[in-house]
Amino acid sequence: MDKQTKKKLILTILITVAIISIFVILYFSLGLNNYFTDIEVLRETIESYGDFGKFIYVLINFLQTTIIPITNIPTIFAGTYIYGPLEAANLAIIGVLIGSVVSFYLGRVFGTKLLIWMIGKEKLDKYLTMMKGRENVVFFLTMLLPGFPDDIVCMIAGITPMKFKFFSITLLITRTIPIYLTAYGASLIPLNNIWGWIIWIVIYVVIFYIGQKILRNWDSILTKFNKKNDAK
Numbered sequence: 091m092d093k094q095t096k097k098k099l100i101l102t103i104l105i106t107v108a109i110i111s112i113f114v115i116l117y118f119s120l121g122l123n124n125y126f127t128d129i130e131v132l133r134e135t136i137e138s139y140g141d142f143g144k145f146i147y148v149l150i151n152f153l154q155t156t157i158i159p160i161t162n163i164p165t166i167f168a169g170t171y172i173y174g175p176l177e178a179a180n181l182a183i184i185g186v187l188i189g190s191v192v193s194f195y196l197g198r199v200f201g202t203k204l205l206i207w208m209i210g211k212e213k214l215d216k217y218l219t220m221m222k223g224r225e226n227v228v229f230f231l232t233m234l235l236p237g238f239p240d241d242i243v244c245m246i247a248g249i250t251p252m253k254f255k256f257f258s259i260t261l262l263i264t265r266t267i268p269i270y271l272t273a274y275g276a277s278l279i280p281l282n283n284i285w286g287w288i289i290w291i292v293i294y295v296v297i298f299y300i301g302q303k304i305l306r307n308w309d310s311i312l313t314k315f316n317k318k319n320d321a322k
Contacts, residue, residue, distance in 0.1 A: 132168035143172070144181055151185025156193050156241050162186065163272060170276040179266075179273035186240075186265050193241045194257055197248025205245055217246050225250045229257075233264035 132150070136143040147169050154162040162182065169178030196204060205214045221228045229252065232243050247257055 129164045129168050129171075132165055133171055136168060136172055147172075147178075148181050148185040151182045152189040152192075155186045155189025155244075156196075166269060166272045167276045170273045175270075175273040175277045179270045182269050182273070183266055186269065187261055190240065190244045190261050190265065191258070193244035194248040194254070197245030199248075201249055205242070205249065208245075209242055214246070217243075218250075221246065221250060225252050226256055226260075230260050230264060233260060234268070 136147050136150075139146050147165070150165050151162050154165060166178060166182050169182060172178070173181065202214065225247070229243065229247050233240065244257075
């Protein structure tokens with residue numbers, strides 16, 4: 091790597107870190123960590139922008155998939171109440187897919203140093219150990235099931251040998267299906283009463299429990315699967 095390339099790389103890193111730092115400082119100092127979890131506030135804010143609200147809605151979904159460590163489920167609910175399930179899901183998917191690709195390439199370009207800075211070496215090692223030798227399967231499951239930080243998982247995928255083709259196909263499957271289900275579920279089971287909240291909490295607790303169970307017992311599941319294949 092020549093001096094000119096090194097200078098460009100250092101400048102790119104500094105600019106990226108500065109932009110992320112500004113977003114993070116504003117995010118917490120303005121109390122946006124609470125703001126992005128309030129469905130009614132989100133709804134009112136998006137509606138206040140009129141036609142431009144669709145761009146704001148996409149932008150929020152993008153930010154929640156890159157630098158804002160909060161689920162976009164409340165955002166999808168808010169979007170569904172404004173635009174209906176189909177349009178809300180389509181717009182959310184645009185923001186989420188772009189954000190996921192950006193996260194992937196942040197991991198690929200800046201490597202483990204960025205992730206250690208964001209989540210710490212211990213947690214990074216835990217993810218890498220879980221994915222070692224089975225990156226594709228673990229990535230697919232963690233993206234499909236709720237309860238995992240999508241931005242971090244996409245960045246970690248970027249530092250593994252995973253091919254972008256597999257990454258992009260996985261995104262199309264694991265991001266579109268849950269978003270459509272959430273959007274249409276929001277139209278069928280709204281959160282305007284206690285029973286709606288109870289039903290949604292039960293659904294996500296069950297899905298999260300199943301996902302965690304699968305990942306914790308992945309080694310034994312893989313061993314049994316291999317034994318069956320060997321026996322054939």
